[in-house]
Amino acid sequence: MAQISRRRILGAAGIGLVGLGAIAARPGRHGAPHDAYFSGVAKALQQAGIATPTLVIDRKRLHANVQQIVQNIGGRMQLRVVAKSLPSIALIKDVLAQAKTDRLMVFSLPQLLQLSPAYRNILLGKPMPVAAAAAFYREQPAPVAGQTLQWLIDSPERLAQYRDLARQQQRDLAVNFEIDVGLHRGGIDSAETLQEMLAILKSEPRLRWSGLMGYDAHVTKIPNIAGATQRAMDHARQAYAAYAQQVQTALGEAAKTATYNAAGSPTYRLYDGSGVENELSVGSAMVKGTDFDTPLLDDLLPATFIATPVLKTPPKFRIPYGVEWIGNAAQVWDRNLERAYFIYGGNWLADPVSPPGLAASGLYGTSSNQMVLVGSGLQELKVDDVVFFRPRQSEAVLQQFGDIAVFEDGKITEFWKPMQATA
Structure with missing residues (x-):
């Protein structure tokens, strides 16, 4: 009996160690609101009355x-x-x-x-x-x-x-x-x-x-x-x-x-x-x-962004009916999937950059109409707030949004018309 008890104790201890290892491997909760720079650009866009996906050049x-x-x-x-x-x-x-x-x-x-x-x-x-x-x-x-x-x-x-x-x-x-x-x-x-x-x-x-x-x-x-x-x-x-x-x-x-x-x-x-x-x-x-974030170009700054409004901020990210259990299981594991932000447009050749900690949902999929971004909630986004993307390249992407908004000295100072989209 003593031998069996020891085995059970050792087995339970092993399970506990595995559980602790899994908890340690669990992704940490990350994200934050816009920093001062992006808060300034967002304010300038809102003051200019811009409420659609827009290409911005600093x-x-x-x-x-x-x-x-x-x-x-x-x-x-x-x-x-x-x-x-x-x-x-x-x-x-x-x-x-x-x-x-x-x-x-x-x-x-x-x-x-x-x-x-x-x-x-x-x-x-x-x-x-x-x-x-x-x-x-x-x-x-x-x-x-x-x-x-x-x-x-x-x-x-x-x-x-x-x-x-x-x-x-x-x-x-x-x-x-x-x-x-x-x-x-x-x-x-x-x-x-x-x-x-x-x-x-x-x-x-x-x-x-x-x-x-x-x-x-x-x-x-x-x-x-x-x-x-x-x-x-x-x-x-x-x-x-x-x-x-x-x-x-x-x-x-x-x-x-x-x-x-x-x-x-x-x-x-x-x-x-x-x-x-x-x-x-x-x-x-x-x-x-972002395709040009290389050591040889480290002395240059990102100067172009896609800005788009947040349309919906449901209190909890929910996968569509019928497979909700998949989303629930994913959220238990990764707390950075707890919140969803549906944006105006999406599916661009670009990546979310601010507020930090946002990502496209691999479970929900992409949309060019109302793309969903997921995050921990630390971003503190509300409806009508702005999300910023960085284009991966400039050619073609700069021609997808109509007039380009020029940001300078805390304001949108003018608009530049893009050339005709062409290969």
């Missing part, structure tokens, strides 16, 4: 980011502003003025048609079907005085198409060659292909070679296994230098003053001006969505 943070980027480049290279990542003419104008540059990179025909009358120095950021180039010249047949418009060309076949367009329209075209520096998303990937394109170029006086463009987004995205990041960057620089040398040998002095465009927001800090590359493309980093 102008002071935007200016600080642009100035920091210019300081980081340090005059060693030129800065080209990426229009697709800042899709508002007023926003682009503001950024160009802060950066003291007139260089734009454009990625779509509609944006090119909107921007080309006002801006002189434009490089296409992706190869466009020759039909798109023909459509551009139908819409804007007269050349803009002093404009340099560089069409991006990625293959001999596309170059031949643009040659035929130049002949048909009796129009001189500037062509910039896209080179593959390791991303493997297309572009010239061998000396033989480049040589073939140079032969086409030399045979057509209406084509003028204007430079190279090499995009290296893969460098900071690949797993850094055994120094893979540095090897990828070294390869990108070496490949760029080799293609530039080949062109300079073939074209002589004219090639030395060309546009040698490189990088993007994730990688611009990796260039110090020591190579042939003479300009860097940056756009997304200036407003800094």
